[in-house]
Amino acid sequence: MNTQQQNYEQITAALQRDNILASAAEIQGLFCGMLGGGMPLESQDWVDAVADFVNQGEPLTKEIVQLLTELYNETCQQLLESDFSFALCLPDDAAPINERGQALLEWVQGFMLGFGLHQDDLTNCSDDVKEALEDFADIARMDEQMAEGEEFEQALFEVVEYVRVSAMLCFNELGKSPEEQQSQPKTVH
Template sequence: MENFLDYDGVTNRLSQQGVKVDAAEIHGILCGMMAGGMSITDQKWLEALSDTTNSGDPFNQEAEQLLTHLFNQTGQQLLEAEFALQLMLPDDKAPINDRGAALISWVHGFMLGFGLYQQDLMQCSDDVREALQDFADIARMEEPMSDDEESERALDEVIEYVKISALLCYSELGQSLLEDQPGKPSVH
């Protein structure tokens, strides 16, 4: 299996396995679950993903392997410093409206995944609550974009904002590997 998964490859392979959502939404859900506080060693993520994207049906072996690879890649990117997270979106050669639609799918997915693990937004910082409100606004964007430099810049800025906001949520609520170790002493 290739080391780094990309939007087209994952979307096509999921489609071949009968999974009806694109790579952007799946990646958004995974990021949202981790940013919402799911333990990276939690094995229930696959079940949550099948419930939300596959009508509760288990994934076949090939889809499960692909999703596990994507899960591990995503977890690794979130744990790395220097903003290693790459949103799973079509590349810059894709039409701008396809990239915009994929970003909206990613944000929908993130909010869904985040909500599975974080229901109490009052415990979140103002920054996280503001980012989630902005995500809700982004998710409602429907305007087709012009294919010009100004729109390209605007889309790039929104993508960068979404990435930084996802990292903010993860840094505040996500589990580090240190917190994830079984048998660690608990502090009460």
């Protein structure tokens, strides 16, 4: 079981204990969408966004903030790595296929929400990013049950991989690394 699968189980269980109706997949998707939409890496905007969207605006418990901070930091580190080590926070491959498929839908929905919070002008985006966002919108609307079997496992694997690579594409094109943020002039009002 990789770190993201352990994170998925641990964080989702903690969220359920706090009666928060979200999964670790949805929250990591929200993080990636915010980062891919241009939120600075060191920003803590995600804390309020998570509280607003998954906890009815109520503050998150210290345990949840700590778990999500670890997930956020790990996600940022993976997105910055040049070795494509970024992994989606999804259930273990041994989980039922429909549970993994549902988590992927939640991840994509979280991404779309987070992206929309930080990027509302797609005119300067590449065609690849625009196409990925259109595909994400289609994926987020999928709700068919999948049958068990190698064919469906392969299809789910391919969609997960497409989502993973597309999220990295958005981050690489629109995200802001610490170096980029420092090179941008500060505006004074």
